[in-house]
Every structure is written in structure tokens, then in C-alpha cells.
Amino acid sequence: xxxxxxxxxxxxxxxxxxxxxxxxxxxxxxxxxxxxxxxxxxxxxxxxxxxxxxxxxxxxxxxxxxxxxxxxxxxxxxxxxxxxxxxxxxxxxxxxxxxxxxxxxxxxxxxx
Amino acid sequence: xxxxxxxxxxxxxxxxxxxxxxxxxxxxxxxxxxxxxxxxxxxxxxxxxxxxxxxxxxxxxxxxxxxxxxxxxxxxxxxxxxxxxxxxxxxxxxxxxxxxxxxxxxxxxxx
Numbered sequence: 102x103x104x105x106x107x108x109x110x111x112x113x114x115x116x117x118x119x120x121x122x123x124x125x126x127x128x129x130x131x132x133x134x135x136x137x138x139x140x141x142x143x144x145x146x147x148x149x150x151x152x153x154x155x156x157x158x159x160x161x162x163x164x165x166x167x168x169x170x171x172x173x174x175x176x177x178x179x180x181x182x183x184x185x186x187x188x189x190x191x192x193x194x195x196x197x198x199x200x201x202x203x204x205x206x207x208x209x210x211x212x213x
Numbered sequence: 214x215x216x217x218x219x220x221x222x223x224x225x226x227x228x229x230x231x232x233x234x235x236x237x238x239x240x241x242x243x244x245x246x247x248x249x250x251x252x253x254x255x256x257x258x259x260x261x262x263x264x265x266x267x268x269x270x271x272x273x274x275x276x277x278x279x280x281x282x283x284x285x286x287x288x289x290x291x292x293x294x295x296x297x298x299x300x301x302x303x304x305x306x307x308x309x310x311x312x313x314x315x316x317x318x319x320x321x322x323x324x
Contacts, residue, residue, distance in 0.1 A: 144298075147312070150311040152309065193256065195312065200306055201247075203259075204255075204256020204258070205256060206256065
């Protein structure tokens with residue numbers, strides 16, 4: 102069966118520090134991969150979307166970047182975090198037709 | 214993707230049927246309608262998906278009128294554990310179309 106791993110679960114980082122969140126998927130090939138952010142009490146904001154290795158679509162201009170170095174690995178990064186980067190970050194994958202998306206457990210990032 | 218509009222919040226008592234309506238006036242001919250459920254501090258979970266008329270599974274029913282400009286998620290006999298945010302999405306079942314979530318409807322079930 103397919104599983105998605107996302108880590109760490111919680112993270113507290115100072116302003117100006119770098120960020121690296123990793124997401125891996127097991128049990129499937131060539132998944133569509135997503136990074137979302139959810140501010141407290143708000144909806145999900147799509148940040149990045151990838152249909153294959155090295156193919157990244159950015160949905161929102163921001164202080165973040167994403168990379169997909171391997172088929173089932175999706176990394177969210179920042180060179181210098183801002184206070185406004187705080188939030189709940191979710192990685193997700195779906196099959197080729199995007200019929201259903203499966204989410205990781207999320208990373209709660211607090212920038213202080 | 215067609216823009217969707219849902220009520221921001223709803224309250225219900227345990228044991229009642231809850232209907233959450235989503236408007237998608239600009240839905241395209243080939244778009245499907247999908248609903249997700251999200252509990253606090255968790256990622257959303259797929260509930261149900263449909264194209265037209267009625268779809269039912271073990272969790273919910275989805276009613277889609279003939280013009281497809283709206284859809285209604287029906288949760289039978291809700292319990293406290295159904296308290297969550299419910300999202301309505303529309304879009305092609307295509308790998309080139311990313312899944313975009315709106316603000317959702319916050320359902321609070323009261324004992």
C-alpha cells in the first residue's frame with residue numbers, strides 16, 4: 102500500500118534561518134506531489150505542485166522554493182525564514198488523474 | 214479551476230442530518246466535484262466524488278443537480294467526531310490540473 106512520510110512534525114526556527122522540509126512517498130510511481138500551507142484557522146494554500154522529477158509549478162510568489170530530486174521525494178526549502186512563514190505545512194500525493202489526494206501528517210512551523 | 218463558494222461555518226446537533234452546499238457556477242463540462250474532510254492538525258481526507266446526479270458511499274452522499282452549478286454533501290446522523298472542516302473542489306481529473314482548496318466549511322457538532 103502507499104504511504105507518505107513527512108518530517109519533522111514540529112519545528113521552531115528563528116527569523117532568517119534556513120528551512121528544509123522533506124516528504125517521501127512509498128508504494129507508488131510517478132506521483133503528483135504537492136506542498137500546501139495552512140495558517141491558523143485558514144484554508145489550505147497551494148504552494149508548489151510537481152508532476153515529475155525536476156518539474157515544479159509555483160502557485161504563489163513567496164519566500165519558499167521546492168525541489169523534486171527523486172521521483173518520490175519532495176523538498177520544501179527557504180534560505181531565510183520570515184515570521185509570516187509560520188504555519189502548518191502539508192505534503193500530499195495523488196495518482197496521475199488527481200482523483201484523490203493523500204496527505205502527510207504535516208509540519209507545524211513556528212518562526213520566532 | 215472553477216471557483217467554489219461554501220458557507221464559512223455550520224452548527225448541528227448530534228444525530229441530525231447535515232447538508233453542506235457548495236456553489237460552483239462556472240464549473241466546466243469535464244470537471245468533477247470532490248469533497249474532503251479535515252480534522253484539526255491533520256491533512257484533509259477524501260470523502261466523496263461525483264460528476265452528476267447522486268453518489269453515495271459509507272460516509273456520505275453527494276447530490277448534484279442537472280445544471281451542476283452546485284452540489285450538496287449530506288452527512289447522515291452526525292456525531293461529535295464529524296466536527297471538522299469540509300472542502301468542496303471542482304476540476305478535471307487530470308494530472309496537469311493541481312488540486313486547489315478553498316476556505317471550506319467549519320462544521321461544529323454539538324451534543
